[in-house]
Amino acid sequence: MRIDIISLFPEMFAGFLASSIPARAVKKGLLELELHNLRDYSTNRHKSVDDYPYGGGAGMVIGIEPVDKCISALKAQRDYDEVIFTTPDAPVLDQPVANRLSLCRNIIVLCGHYKGVDERVREHLVTREISIGDYVLSGGELAAAVIADAVIRLVPGVLNDETSALSDSFQDGLLSPPVYTRPEEYKGWRVPEVLMGGNDRLKAEWRHEKALERTKERKPYLLNNQDHGSIQSV
Numbered sequence: 001m002r003i004d005i006i007s008l009f010p011e012m013f014a015g016f017l018a019s020s021i022p023a024r025a026v027k028k029g030l031l032e033l034e035l036h037n038l039r040d041y042s043t044n045r046h047k048s049v050d051d052y053p054y055g056g057g058a059g060m061v062i063g064i065e066p067v068d069k070c071i072s073a074l075k076a077q078r079d080y081d082e083v084i085f086t087t088p089d090a091p092v093l094d095q096p097v098a099n100r101l102s103l104c105r106n107i108i109v110l111c112g113h114y115k116g117v118d119e120r121v122r123e124h125l126v127t128r129e130i131s132i133g134d135y136v137l138s139g140g141e142l143a144a145a146v147i148a149d150a151v152i153r154l155v156p157g158v159l160n161d162e163t164s165a166l167s168d169s170f171q172d173g174l175l176s177p178p179v180y181t182r183p184e185e186y187k188g189w190r191v192p193e194v195l196m197g198g199n200d201r202l203k204a205e206w207r208h209e210k211a212l213e214r215t216k217e218r219k220p221y222l223l224n225n226q227d228h229g230s231i232q233s234v
């Protein structure tokens with residue numbers, strides 16, 4: 001899979017790319033993640049990409065021309081399944097969307113900044129808009145990193161134990177059951193007895209029960225939609 005991120009601050013991705021699962025995915029050759037500085041596509045002397053909003057108001061707006069030039073340059077090299085814009089007024093990222101995106105071959109993620117981007121970018125160049133939550137960030141970079149992370153770990157082969165992504169919260173419409181590791185007892189706090197025994201069926205039943213209980217308690221709305229989060233429903 002290839003992800004092209006367009007940003008005014010590509011250096012913000014350095015730590016993310018150098019560590020953990022994204023770094024491993026790149027090393028394994030399962031992921032190409034390319035950063036593009038929007039400023040490189042500016043057509044003016046000062047390399048600026050933003051301007052005052054028509055009609056007045058506070059804040060600067062990223063213009064359509066550099067964005068179009070950058071996206072066109074990428075599209076001239078390969079086909080893209082999605083051109084995603086990060087924006088707080090879009091539907092919030094969830095596991096079904098992450099599942100769907102993980103099946104794409106090439107995606108572009110455009111990060112806004114300042115007051116946002118010229119609306120014509122959204123009307124004519126973008127195929128999908130994603131928010132990462134109902135709050136406003138200074139720029140789309142953290143949102144793009146969140147989207148990339150959620151998607152990358154679903155690409156087959158990225159996680160060592162592939163079943164581990166499938167047993168995460170949301171994948172079967174349920175939250176994950178609690179997990180434990182050694183020691184068996186710490187300060188008198190014990191690991192549930194069933195997990196210490198040898199009966200795999202009982203352990204599986206316990207995990208399912210706990211997942212159900214936790215979902216009912218914490219995110220009951222997941223139970224109203226049987227399909228929600230199911231990887232088969234993609």
Ligand code: SAH
Binds near residue numbers: 088111
């Ligand atoms: N004026 C805009 C906010 C601009 S914030 C509004 O009120 O809707 C600057 C940029 O940060 C946005 O263009 C977007 O790319 C990014 N951004 C901010 N909050 C975000 C969120 N919750 N999810 C995704 N992107 C976000």
